Amino acid sequence: DGGITQSPKYLFRKEGQNVTLSCEQNLNHDAMYWYRQDPGQGLRLIYYSQIVNDFQKGDIAEGYSVSREKKESFPLTVTSAQKNPTAFYLCASSEGEKLFFGSGTQLSVL
């Protein structure tokens, strides 16, 4: 069953804590993306990676970090420097120009 898997579905962060959101795909896509969505808003690009071992900052990269050590995996770390992390995080991969999305992770601050 091909697709993009994000985990966990819900995540809670304590003050000063780093948390990592997982994104795995078995679609054999080269490119992967992280977007942030605030309530009632559109998607804003955090980071993207066109190929393994390479990634680029998006529009709101501050307070976030990523790695791309394997083609199928693109984890996102929300660091303590991100002061307003509460949002819905969406991971995607692309075949050509079309994006395929995971089902998202809701991150909340305790």
Add this chain to the structure above:
Amino acid sequence: SQQGEEDPQALSIQEGENATMNCSYKTSINNLQWYRQNSGRGLVHLILIRSNEREKHSGRLRVTLDTSKKSSSLLITASRAADTASYFCATSVRDTGRRALTFGSGTRLQVQP
């Protein structure tokens, strides 16, 4: 950067009616895409229209693109309650090193049964 802005922000119609959503963008594009999002879920690709195309159809969906006005519209005909979702336009911007889509703010569509 918010490349696309959808209009209206919210739309409520009766089942069987047509729904029209509009998207405006700011810079030259390679293509424009429409996505759908059910509440609390990921987005699903609906349709892609290239900058040299003016109209495209897919089932009950009709998309138009006017590059001179930097705008696009999505028409859903004979709407169903299952069409209730948020709809986003996304643009691939021309002549930049950026290899990622920029999304608009979305239109929330409610189809009343």
